[in-house]
Amino acid sequence: MALRQDSFGELKVPLTWMAVVALIVCGVVGVSILLSDRRETFQTEAYGAARQAVDTVSAPVGGAVAAPGRWTGDLLGWLRSYVAVAHENRRLHKVMAGLQLQADEAVRLRDENERLRAMLGVKTDPPIPMVTARSVSDSRGPFANARLANAGSDAGVVVGYPVLSERGLVGRIVGVSRNASRILLLTDVASRTPVMIDRSNARAILTGDGGPNPKLDYLRGRDAVHDGDRVLTSGDGGVLPRGLPVGRAVKGLDGRWRVVLDADASAIDWIRILKFKDYSQLADQQALAATRLPPVITENPDDRIIGTPAPAAATPPAKAPPASAPAAPPAQKAAPVVPAPRAVTPPQKAPAPPTAGPAQ
Amino acid sequence: MSFSAARPLDPWRWIGVPALLCTGATILLAAPIQLFGLRLPEPIFPMVCAFGWAVIRPSILAPVVLLVLGLFLDIYWGGALGLWAVALLVAYAVTLAMRNMMTGQSRPMMWAWYAGMTVVAMMTGYLITMLDVKAAPSVVAVIWQLLATAILYPFAHRLIDRFEDADVRFR
Numbered sequence: 001m002a003l004r005q006d007s008f009g010e011l012k013v014p015l016t017w018m019a020v021v022a023l024i025v026c027g028v029v030g031v032s033i034l035l036s037d038r039r040e041t042f043q044t045e046a047y048g049a050a051r052q053a054v055d056t057v058s059a060p061v062g063g064a065v066a067a068p069g070r071w072t073g074d075l076l077g078w079l080r081s082y083v084a085v086a087h088e089n090r091r092l093h094k095v096m097a098g099l100q101l102q103a104d105e106a107v108r109l110r111d112e113n114e115r116l117r118a119m120l121g122v123k124t125d126p127p128i129p130m131v132t133a134r135s136v137s138d139s140r141g142p143f144a145n146a147r148l149a150n151a152g153s154d155a156g157v158v159v160g161y162p163v164l165s166e167r168g169l170v171g172r173i174v175g176v177s178r179n180a181s182r183i184l185l186l187t188d189v190a191s192r193t194p195v196m197i198d199r200s201n202a203r204a205i206l207t208g209d210g211g212p213n214p215k216l217d218y219l220r221g222r223d224a225v226h227d228g229d230r231v232l233t234s235g236d237g238g239v240l241p242r243g244l245p246v247g248r249a250v251k252g253l254d255g256r257w258r259v260v261l262d263a264d265a266s267a268i269d270w271i272r273i274l275k276f277k278d279y280s281q282l283a284d285q286q287a288l289a290a291t292r293l294p295p296v297i298t299e300n301p302d303d304r305i306i307g308t309p310a311p312a313a314a315t316p317p318a319k320a321p322p323a324s325a326p327a328a329p330p331a332q333k334a335a336p337v338v339p340a341p342r343a344v345t346p347p348q349k350a351p352a353p354p355t356a357g358p359a360q
Numbered sequence: 361m362s363f364s365a366a367r368p369l370d371p372w373r374w375i376g377v378p379a380l381l382c383t384g385a386t387i388l389l390a391a392p393i394q395l396f397g398l399r400l401p402e403p404i405f406p407m408v409c410a411f412g413w414a415v416i417r418p419s420i421l422a423p424v425v426l427l428v429l430g431l432f433l434d435i436y437w438g439g440a441l442g443l444w445a446v447a448l449l450v451a452y453a454v455t456l457a458m459r460n461m462m463t464g465q466s467r468p469m470m471w472a473w474y475a476g477m478t479v480v481a482m483m484t485g486y487l488i489t490m491l492d493v494k495a496a497p498s499v500v501a502v503i504w505q506l507l508a509t510a511i512l513y514p515f516a517h518r519l520i521d522r523f524e525d526a527d528v529r530f531r
Contacts, residue, residue, distance in 0.1 A: 015418065027449050027453070034440065138391070146438030190492075209501070
């Protein structure tokens with residue numbers, strides 16, 4: 001045993017085995033943690049205390065780390081604009097001339113839109129409140145694309161809220177701590193977003209893969225998408241509001257339709273977190289609760305299963321009549337009543353022999 | 361300065377300090393900064409430790425610290441919890457199993473070994489992500505992160521060079 005010729009060599013084999021055992025134990029712990037992780041559920045309770053604690057600490061640290069870079073970028077931008085001010089002025093004059101035409105057209109369209117809405121009685125969604133925050137850290141790898149924003153539950157942010165930059169949709173909130181919230185970006189491999197093509201109204205699912213341009217999966221319809229078509233959120237499923245700008249469709253090198261994200265057109269410094277949970281928050285809940293179902297009347301008036309609605313003031317407290325009570329008199333049919341037994345119960349027949357008895 | 365066989369490695373110097381440096385570098389490069397319209401690269405700094413520690417000598421503490429570093433990456437980057445912990449431990453285990461073939465090799469060859477071990481870690485992460493979200497990550501994005509990590513070998517070389525001779529029992 002050449003290895004054990006010196007006194008220290010005696011320690012080598014036990015130490016190696018101990019190291020191997022430690023490695024195996026750590027591997028088992030790592031796999032156990034991996035199997036118990038519920039990141040894909042995107043639920044508040046799945047965002048554990050450890051993640052919340054790290055996010056709480058990371059938000060101010062990330063903000064401080066990013067500050068010098070931000071200052072440098074601001075300074076360079078200021079210097080660039082100062083040097084190129086004459087050229088910039090000429091360019092802005094041209095842009096402004098074009099925008100004036102668009103503004104006139106927008107006024108005309110808004111007026112027409114309002115008149116048509118008034119004629120049709122269309123109810124539009126009310127504006128959604130939002131929280132403005134700063135992006136303080138950013139992960140960009142192939143297996144996780146997320147950002148940390150410095151607004152959390154203290155600002156009313158909850159899991160599921162959509163997040164926009166100044167140009168378009170960025171992602172949605174998947175974790176919240178007291179002063180920070182984590183945004184799952186559209187490019188994350190776990191991100192799925194229902195979108196539509198603005199031109200053709202075709203629906204698709206925007207699927208992230210860790211790269212800069214997410215894919216358009218489950219694209220339906222013939223001639224559904226052309227190069228450069230605008231892609232918006234469809235609002236399907238109620239996860240996101242309809243019509244948020246996402247990007248433009250392009251054909252990828254792999255032959256699949258992908259989206260160049262609007263949000264990537266510039267650095268994402270400031271973000272807006274829309275306080276949108278689902279469409280139910282846009283509706284008047286009291287009005288919904290007061291809605292009564294229309295009466296359903298069969299050919300036989302006695303088989304009426306839902307009474308005609310009565311004025312709210314005349315509505316008695318809802319009480320279920322006893323099952324053995326006789327049919328309600330006409331005066332009590334004004335309120336929704338429990339269906340009469342003979343209207344919902346099939347006619348009694350002779351008792352059949354038991355067929356589903358326990359297995360012997 | 362000569363190291364004798366009896367001189368034990370100070371865990372703080374060869375494990376604690378590199379781990380802290382990797383954590384700090386990860387936080388630094390996670391800043392949302394764009395330079396000339398390009399975002400900062402996102403290398404896996406703890407890969408330097410996973411490779412360097414395994415080449416220097418087997419250790420009880422190293423896999424534990426790697427597990428913690430991996431969990432930190434998962435939480436800080438917002439990925440699946442345990443992904444990088446397992447990927448780093450797999451790379452560490454493979455390096456440890458093959459260290460007899462690596463010791464004494466030239467610097468370019470060691471760089472190639474390091475890049476190979478990075479491929480092992482990235483493939484582990486790729487497979488775990490595929491099983492986790494039932495979708496394949498972008499291969500191009502994986503290659504970019506692989507390249508960004510592979511160019512960190514000089515740090516691993518410095519770590520190995522500094523502590524390789526500290527414990528001759530495992531040479």
